[in-house]
Structures are given as structure tokens and as C-alpha cells.
Amino acid sequence: xxxxxxxxxxxxxxxxxxxxxxxxxxxxxxxxxxxxxxxxxxxxxxxxxxxxxxxxxxxxxxxxxxxxxxxxxxxxxxxxxxxxxxxxxxxxxxxxxxxxxxxxxxxxxxxxxxxxxxxxxxxxxxxxxxxxxxxxxxxxxxxxxxxxxxxxxxxxxxxxxxxxxxxxxxxxxxxxxxxxxxxxxxxxxxxxxxxxxxxxxxxxxxxxxxxxxxxxxxxxxxxxxxxxxxxxxxxxxxxxxxxxxxxxxxxxxxxxxxxxxxxxxxxxxxxxxxxxxxxxxxxxxxxxxxxxxxxxxxx
Amino acid sequence: xxxxxxxxxxxxxxxxxxxxxxxxxxxxxxxxxxxxxxxxxxxxxxxxxxxxxxxxxxxxxxxxxxxxxxxxxxxxxxxxxxxxxxxxxxxxxxxxxxxxxxxxxxxxxxxxxxxxxxxxxxxxxxxxxxxxxxxxxxxxxxxxxxxxxxxxxxxxxxxxxxxxxxxxxxxxxxxxxxxxxxxxxxxxxxxxxxxxxxxxxxxxxxxxxxxxxxxxxxxxxxxxxxxxxxxxxxxxxxxxxxxxxxxxxxxxxxxxxxxxxxxxxxxxxxxxxxxxxxxxxxxxxxxxxxxx
Numbered sequence: 001x002x003x004x005x006x007x008x009x010x011x012x013x014x015x016x017x018x019x020x021x022x023x024x025x026x027x028x029x030x031x032x033x034x035x036x037x038x039x040x041x042x043x044x045x046x047x048x049x050x051x052x053x054x055x056x057x058x059x060x061x062x063x064x065x066x067x068x069x070x071x072x073x074x075x076x077x078x079x080x081x082x083x084x085x086x087x088x089x090x091x092x093x094x095x096x097x098x099x100x101x102x103x104x105x106x107x108x109x110x111x112x113x114x115x116x117x118x119x120x121x122x123x124x125x126x127x128x129x130x131x132x133x134x135x136x137x138x139x140x141x142x143x144x145x146x147x148x149x150x151x152x153x154x155x156x157x158x159x160x161x162x163x164x165x166x167x168x169x170x171x172x173x174x175x176x177x178x179x180x181x182x183x184x185x186x187x188x189x190x191x192x193x194x195x196x197x198x199x200x201x202x203x204x205x206x207x208x209x210x211x212x213x214x215x216x217x218x219x220x221x222x223x224x225x226x227x228x229x230x231x232x233x234x235x236x237x238x239x240x241x242x243x244x245x246x247x248x249x250x251x252x253x254x255x256x257x258x259x260x261x262x263x264x265x266x267x268x269x270x271x272x273x274x275x276x277x278x279x280x281x282x283x284x285x286x287x288x289x290x291x292x293x294x295x296x297x298x299x
Numbered sequence: 300x301x302x303x304x305x306x307x308x309x310x311x312x313x314x315x316x317x318x319x320x321x322x323x324x325x326x327x328x329x330x331x332x333x334x335x336x337x338x339x340x341x342x343x344x345x346x347x348x349x350x351x352x353x354x355x356x357x358x359x360x361x362x363x364x365x366x367x368x369x370x371x372x373x374x375x376x377x378x379x380x381x382x383x384x385x386x387x388x389x390x391x392x393x394x395x396x397x398x399x400x401x402x403x404x405x406x407x408x409x410x411x412x413x414x415x416x417x418x419x420x421x422x423x424x425x426x427x428x429x430x431x432x433x434x435x436x437x438x439x440x441x442x443x444x445x446x447x448x449x450x451x452x453x454x455x456x457x458x459x460x461x462x463x464x465x466x467x468x469x470x471x472x473x474x475x476x477x478x479x480x481x482x483x484x485x486x487x488x489x490x491x492x493x494x495x496x497x498x499x500x501x502x503x504x505x506x507x508x509x510x511x512x513x514x515x516x517x518x519x520x521x522x523x524x525x526x527x528x529x530x531x532x533x534x535x536x537x538x539x540x541x542x543x544x545x546x547x548x549x550x551x552x553x554x555x556x557x558x559x560x561x562x563x564x565x566x567x568x569x570x571x572x573x574x575x576x577x578x579x580x581x582x583x584x585x586x587x588x589x590x591x
Contacts, residue, residue: 005407008495012403013415015396016466023434023463024422030433041432087327090320111324114332120569121335122524124541125562129334132555141337176331204316232426236527240545256428264531269432276429283424287417 034273041269052274065253068163072234077227080171084178089208092186115176127240130169157243159251166238166252178223185219225290255279342559349555365560374543382539385454389461390518397469405477423467431531450532457529465518476510519572540565
């Protein structure tokens with residue numbers, strides 16, 4: 001059976017490896033090279049050594065953006081997973097029980113479809129809608145709901161809250177997917193386990209912490225990885241939604257946003273590439289940590 | 300907490316708790332659905348009503364004008380067709396390439412296998428934004444070298460990039476599915492005289508069905524909704540609906556009605572696709588995820 005293994009392996013992997021080699025590895029090598037230059041995107045390329053990195057070290061906006069990246073990387077998974085777990089639990093075993101059989105809340109099938117809708121809506125559309133939700137005058141949905149005597153909240157125009165608004169939108173969009181994901185996971189937990197526990201007098205909360213959570217641990221870890229990726233991707237939303245692209249005053253800037261602006265607005269491709277290099281190492285660190293923590297030894 | 304009433308055992312469930320659970324469910328459902336409803340509400344309103352400061356929860360004058368004006372935009376239909384072509388091509392290519400790659404990783408042990416898996420995971424995390432400039436330069440050079448149109452006025456370059464974007468998830472998920480198929484099945488088939496290729500074609504491929512569905516949905520959503528790469532690489536006539544939507548928003552200020560109508564039309568393919576495979580999606584997701 002071992003005979004003739006390699007032709008298959010080579011045949012199957014040739015295309016993906018070639019694609020990766022050109023579009024990812026070679027492209028990244030170029031980014032590394034450009035990070036040592038002061039190239040503007042046009043004309044001659046001048047080598048400047050580590051100048052870009054020195055500049056970066058002294059750039060206040062860089063550190064600010066880095067903190068924002070960390071904030072999203074930490075809070076997006078925690079908030080989303082916590083909410084999704086609670087609601088997946090409600091959908092599956094949160095309702096009343098009849099004859100000892102646990103069931104979801106009323107209308108749980110309907111919710112499952114609803115929760116998926118935000119996932120189907122493109123980021124561009126989500127951004128447009130939440131632009132209306134968070135509008136800083138009385139025409140905004142939230143400000144419209146508040147009593148007339150309140151002065152309108154600024155939301156995205158408020159330095160202190162802008163990033164939280166972005167987080168809210170990200171959670172809103174992501175949570176439904178994880179409700180569905182966790183629901184499916186909970187569905188595969190045997191009914192008899194819940195029954196047995198319920199007969200032993202376990203409350204909802206005990207059921208959740210002692211049965212659901214441990215049995216779902218693998219799925220939760222997978223969710224964590226994908227939400228981490230989503231946190232790195234928050235740039236697309238920030239780009240469309242925020243005041244002055246990453247503002248006000250850098251309050252929502254993330255590394256990717258800096259890369260984008262330096263490339264396309266300030267014509268500082270060299271500096272943008274240096275930021276790209278930093279982002280590269282950050283993501284790799286995240287990947288390594290995730291692999292270590294989740295111990296996917298099955299691979 | 301166990302209590303007995305009328306001979307039916309209701310365990311660990313207080314009535315108040317159930318009420319609370321249902322209430323929370325409804326509230327959460329409302330928060331999730333409200334923005335979606337607002338899009339629909341705005342899209343069917345005449346402009347004067349959209350702009351009014353007292354919001355109305357249903358259109359007083361139901362109108363389709365917004366849809367007409369969105370569809371009538373010069374680049375709307377071409378953008379939609381571009382998007383469909385790019386999405387279909389990149390999802391199909393990613394499925395074929397990804398399935399074969401997953402097969403190699405899941406079914407064979409070989410030198411460098413772990414490295415490949417690591418690279419796949421890393422690529423999924425790498426922000427593509429940092430690669431935009433090199434990719435642009437690369438495709439430009441390739442265009443000059445080969446004479447094949449790739450970027451600017453061609454959909455080919457963007458499609459290639461999308462394939463690379465979709466591959467990690469595809470390989471990763473399908474690998475999970477394939478690992479879940481017992482090797483004994485392969486062996487039994489080979490004892491019965493199947494070649495290795497026939498095993499892949501007749502046994503593993505059909506059994507990976509739900510995984511293929513799950514990954515194609517993911518791929519479809521990703522490719523259809525992408526706008527940054529295509530906006531950088533191509534001229535306005537060769538972009539997709541999503542890029543058109545954003546361009547439209549910034550160019551024309553706040554024409555909310557047509558914008559929302561455009562958003563609805565843009566979402567239709569994804570929603571239809573989702574509804575078609577809705578039943579398979581949860582199974583597909585978990586099977587891939589849990590064994591991942």
C-alpha cells in the first residue's frame with residue numbers, strides 16, 4: 001500500500017503549494033524588502049536600512065494602534081463567545097422541560113435563522129446600517145430612541161467610545177454564527193446526559209457549567225481562533241465606519257488601517273511595508289500561541 | 300430544586316426562569332433583526348420619508364423607486380455579473396484544489412506535512428492588506444511577461460487572489476471531514492479491488508459532501524463580500540457589487556433609499572444560497588470544526 005504514495009502527494013499538493021509560494025511567500029518576501037526602503041510607490045527605490053522601524057518605534061499612532069489591536073483581539077472573542085454560549089444554551093435547553101425532557105425557548109428554530117442573517121450581510125452593508133444606528137445627531141436610531149432632553153451621544157465621533165462602537169458591530173455580526181455553531185455542538189450532546197443531570201436536581205446554571213461548557217470546549221477553541229482572525233480583519237469595518245478613517249484622532253486606528261493609509265493616502269509604501277512586517281510577526285505569534293494553547297495534536 | 304406537581308416531574312426549572320429565558324431570547328432576537336428590518340424599511344420608502352426626522356416604522360408610501368434607481372445605475376448590472384463570475388470561479392477552484400490538498404494531508408503521512416499545515420494556518424491569519432502592494436506589482440509583472448490580462452480590466456488576477464484567500468479554510472475544514480472517515484473504509488474498498496484513485500473518487504468524495512457544502516458557503520460569502528482587494532486591483536468597470544455599493548455611498552452622499560435597495564439586491568445571492576443549504580450548514584460546520 002505504501003507503494004505509489006508520493007505521486008499522489010505531489011500531484012495533490014503541487015497546486016496549493018505553488019499558489020502559496022507565489023501569492024503569499026514571495027509576496028511577503030517583497031514586503032520585507034520594501035520595508036527597508038523609502039519607496040513612495042512610484043519611481044526609484046532607495047534603500048534606507050532600518051529607518052522605517054526606528055520611525056515606527058517613535059510613532060505614537062503606532063503604539064496606539066497596537067493597543068487597539070490588542071483590545072479587539074482580547075474582547076471580540078470573549079464577548080462573542082460568552083453571548084453565543086448563553087443564547088445557544090437558551091435555544092437548546094433554556095426553555096421549560098416537559099416530562100423531564102429539556103427543550104429550547106419558544107421559537108428557537110426561528111431564532112436560529114434570524115441569528116444567521118447578520119452573518120449573511122456584507123460588511124459594507126453592516127457598516128452603512130450601523131452608521132445610521134450610531135449617527136451622532138437626532139436622526140440616529142439610538143439617539144432617536146433616547147429622550148429628547150438628552151443631548152445626543154456622539155458614539156463614533158467620541159474618542160472614548162468610538163472603538164467600543166466598532167466592537168459592538170463586530171460582535172453583532174459574529175455572534176449569530178457562533179450561536180449556530182454552538183447549538184450544533186450542543187445538539188450532539190446526548191439528551192440522556194441532560195436528563196440524568198436534571199433528574200439529579202441540576203439547575204440550568206449547573207447544567208451549563210458542568211455539562212455544556214466542558215463538552216463544547218473543542219468547538220469553543222475553534223471559535224476563538226476564527227474570532228481572533230476576525231479581530232485582525234476589523235480594518236475593513238473601521239475603514240468605512242469611523243470618522244476620518246481610524247479617527248477621531250486615531251481613537252480607532254489599528255495596524256491594518258495604518259498600512260492602508262500609508263500605502264494609498266500618504267504614498268509611503270516603505271513605511272507601510274514595515275508595518276506589514278510587524279503585523280506579520282504579530283499574527284504568527286497569535287497563531288503559535290493558539291496552537292500551543294489549544295494543543296491541536298491531532299494534526 | 301426538584302418539585303412535583305400533578306405527577307409531572309419538572310426538574311430544575313422554575314417558571315420564572317423559563318419566562319426569563321424566553322424574554323431574553325426575544326430581546327436578543329430583536330437586537331439581531333432590527334438593523335435588517337431597518338434596511339428593508341428604508342428601501343421601500345420614498346426619499347422624502349427617509350429624510351424625515353420622525354422615523355416611521357413602516358413605509359407610508361410603499362415604493363419600488365429605490366430599487367429602480369439602484370438597478371438603473373450604470374455600473375450596477377456589470378458589477379453584479381463581475382461579482383458572480385469571480386465568486387463562482389474562485390469557489391470552484393478553491394474546492395477542487397482544497398479537496399485534493401486536504402486529501403494529501405489527511406490520508407498520507409510524509410515529510411513536511413506538519414510544515415504545510417502550519418503554513419496553511421498562518422496564511423489564514425496573515426492580513427492580506429500587507430500583501431496588496433507586492434501582489435499588485437507581481438500581477439503587473441506577470442501581465443507584461445505573459446501578455447495575459449490579469450488586473451485592471453480583467454477578472455483573472457482577483458480570482459486567483461481569492462482562491463488563495465479561500466484555500467486555508469477549505470483545506471482546514473475538509474481535512475477535518477476526511478480525517479473523520481474511518482480508514483478501514485479505504486482499506487476495505489482496496490481489498491475489494493479499488494485503486495487508490497477510486498477510493499478517493501467513490502468513497503471519500505461523496506462522504507465529504509457536507510464539508511464541501513460548508514466550505515462553499517463560506518467561500519461564497521467571502522468572495523462575494525470582498526471589496527478592498529478588487530477595489531485596489533481593478534478599474535471601476537471590473538469591480539463587484541460590494542465595491543460599487545461603497546463607491547456609490549461616498550460619491551453620492553446620503554441617498555439612503557437607493558443605497559439600501561442596492562444592499563438588499565447585493566445580499567440576495569448570499570441569502571438564497573444560505574436558504575438552499577441551511578439544513579446542512581450546522582452539521583457541516585461542526586463536523587469540520589470539532590474534528591479540526
